[in-house]
Amino acid sequence: MTPHLLSVDDLNLDALDELFSIAERLEPVARRQKVTRILEGAVLGNLFFEASTRTRISFNTAFCRLGGTVCDTTGFTFSSMAKGESLADTSRVIAGYVDAIVMRHPDRGSVAEFASAINVPVINGGDGPGEHPSQALLDLYTIRKEFARIGKTIAGAHILMTGDLKYGRTVHSLAKLLSLHAPMHFTLVAPPSLEMPVNLIEMLMARGHRVDILDSLDDVTTAIDVVYATRIQKERFTEEMHDVFSGRPEAYHVNRAFMDRRATPQTIIMHPLPRDSRPGAHDLSTDLDTDPRLAIFRQTDNGIPVRMAIFAKLLEVDHLIEGSLRDV
Ligand code: CP
Structure with a gap:
C-alpha cells in the first residue's frame, strides 16, 4: 500500500487479501470481544466537509477501538477555510497535529490535493x-x-448496479475492485444522464468482463448474485439537470416485486446507504427489510474491522495485533 489511501487504483488482489486478512483478525476487537491498544497515543484527524453518518463515525470508532484518539471537524463553517484558508495550508497545519487523516470533501480530486x-x-x-x-x-x-457463507465465488458472478451510477462514487470504486477478479458479468441500470462513466465501462470490458447496459430493472433477464442499489444524488445535480431530470424512479426501484422476478434465494442485496426515504425517492424499498438476503446492515457492521485494518496497515502496526489482544 502507498502511504495514503486515495483511490482503489493503488490496490491489487494481493493487497486486498492482506487487508482482509487483517480485518478478519480484528473482528473480535471490532465487536469488543477483545481489546487492543496498538494505536495508543496516536491521534486521528477526522475531517468531514460534506455530510456523513457511517463513514465519519465508523472511522472514529475504528481508531478508538485500536487505542487511539480522534479530533473531529464537520463542515466548512467550523474550519478556518471559512475564513479563506487554502486546502494546502490547512493540510500542512493538520499534518503537524495528528498521525493519520480521514477526509471527505465535495470536490473530486480535493483529497489527493x-x-x-x-x-x-x-x-x-x-x-x-x-x-x-x-x-x-x-x-x-x-x-x-x-459468498463464502453460501459457497459462491466472485469469478463468474452476476453483479447488478443500479441507481445513480454517475455521481455514486461507491460504485466507481467497487467496480474497479471487482474488475481485478476473474471475468464476471456486470449489469448497469441507471436513469438517462446518470449512467456509469464511459471510462469505467471501457475498463471493465478491457479486463474481460461482460457489461450489459439496460434502461430499467424490468429488462433484467438473468439471475443476479448481487444487487447493488444506490441513491439518486440530487445534491450533485447542476441547475439544468434539476430542470430536465426525468428518471422514472420505479425503473430503478429494488423492492420485493423485483426480487421475486429476478433474484434467487441466494441473491445478496446491498446498498452503501444512506437510502433516500423521502417521498418520491425509490432506491431500496423497506419492503425488503426483513428479508435475510438484505446485507445492508452487515455491510455497515463490516465497516469497522475493514477501517481498523486500513489504519493498522497504513500506520504499520498490523504485526503487533496478535501479541496485543486482551480479554475485555
Ligand atoms: N456510505 C456512506 O458513505 O455513508 P455516509 O455518507 O453516511 O458516510
Whole structure:
C-alpha cells in the first residue's frame, strides 16, 4: 500500500487479501470481544466537509477501538477555510497535529490535493463524485463473506448496479475492485444522464468482463448474485439537470416485486446507504427489510474491522495485533 489511501487504483488482489486478512483478525476487537491498544497515543484527524453518518463515525470508532484518539471537524463553517484558508495550508497545519487523516470533501480530486504535500497517511473518505475507497473495500469484504457463507465465488458472478451510477462514487470504486477478479458479468441500470462513466465501462470490458447496459430493472433477464442499489444524488445535480431530470424512479426501484422476478434465494442485496426515504425517492424499498438476503446492515457492521485494518496497515502496526489482544 502507498502511504495514503486515495483511490482503489493503488490496490491489487494481493493487497486486498492482506487487508482482509487483517480485518478478519480484528473482528473480535471490532465487536469488543477483545481489546487492543496498538494505536495508543496516536491521534486521528477526522475531517468531514460534506455530510456523513457511517463513514465519519465508523472511522472514529475504528481508531478508538485500536487505542487511539480522534479530533473531529464537520463542515466548512467550523474550519478556518471559512475564513479563506487554502486546502494546502490547512493540510500542512493538520499534518503537524495528528498521525493519520480521514477526509471527505465535495470536490473530486480535493483529497489527493490535500495529501500531496504531507507524509501523514491520508484516507479518502469520499471526494465528491470521485471515489470512496474504504466503502468499496467494506463492500468487497461483505461480498466475499456472504459468498463464502453460501459457497459462491466472485469469478463468474452476476453483479447488478443500479441507481445513480454517475455521481455514486461507491460504485466507481467497487467496480474497479471487482474488475481485478476473474471475468464476471456486470449489469448497469441507471436513469438517462446518470449512467456509469464511459471510462469505467471501457475498463471493465478491457479486463474481460461482460457489461450489459439496460434502461430499467424490468429488462433484467438473468439471475443476479448481487444487487447493488444506490441513491439518486440530487445534491450533485447542476441547475439544468434539476430542470430536465426525468428518471422514472420505479425503473430503478429494488423492492420485493423485483426480487421475486429476478433474484434467487441466494441473491445478496446491498446498498452503501444512506437510502433516500423521502417521498418520491425509490432506491431500496423497506419492503425488503426483513428479508435475510438484505446485507445492508452487515455491510455497515463490516465497516469497522475493514477501517481498523486500513489504519493498522497504513500506520504499520498490523504485526503487533496478535501479541496485543486482551480479554475485555
Ligand atoms: N456510505 C456512506 O458513505 O455513508 P455516509 O455518507 O453516511 O458516510
